[in-house]
Amino acid sequence: MATQKLFWQDPYRTELQTQVTAVEGDAVRLAQTVFFAFSGGQESDSGTLAGLTVLAAEKHGLDIVYTLPAGHGLQVGSEVELRIDWARRYRLMRLHFAAEMVLQLVYQLEPDIARLGAHISADKARIDFARETSIATLFPQIEPQVVALSRADLPIITAFSDEAAQRRYWQVEGFATMACGGTHPRSTGEIGALKLKRKNTGKGKERIEITLL
Helix, strand or coil: CCEHHHHHHHHCCCEEEEEEEEEEEEEECCCCCCCCCCCCCCCCCEEEECECCEEEEEEEEEEEEECCCCCCCCCCCCCEEEEEEHHHHHHHHHHHHHHHHHHHHHHHHHCCCCEEEEECCCCEEEEECCCCHHHHHHHHHHHHHHHHHHHHHECCEEEEEECCCCCEEEECCCEEEEEEECEEEEEEEECEEEEEEEEEEEEEEEEEEEEEC
């Protein structure tokens, strides 16, 4: 059975007692987890498993594999405690949704624009677009809408679109719906104030950098 990902049901949960289901050298799998692994541009959580620092968290199909320091001593069936760095998780959640909010606002202004990639760290988020001219020309239209969405404090609904395949989506009624398997806050009001910055990273490639204020 695939790892049960409790960070979807409750992204505010920071601790979990669970059981090791597989061990391959320094890599272990768990029955359940609250520890997000890199996906959709969102960086992995940081934290500890059985008191040991988790060195890496990677998706393997529908499972997540955690790499621990050598000599961890865990075995299949071991009862373990999982803890995540909440301050980091919360910033990742807020920046992740902030980036998706900005992305949807860009799409509303330019439906045919191509997104080239995205990355969300605990310090900032970025989205890359295929565009020949400065994307900063859109900021005067995007920024007031970001403020309005935050002040409206609208619920962010998350659910499965295909539970067997573990495909997820989020929805803000009256704004947008988007496929996404990341972690999200409960409402747009939690995002707070943002700063947008334009960066030109190469010919025909424009980047929006997003930071929390």
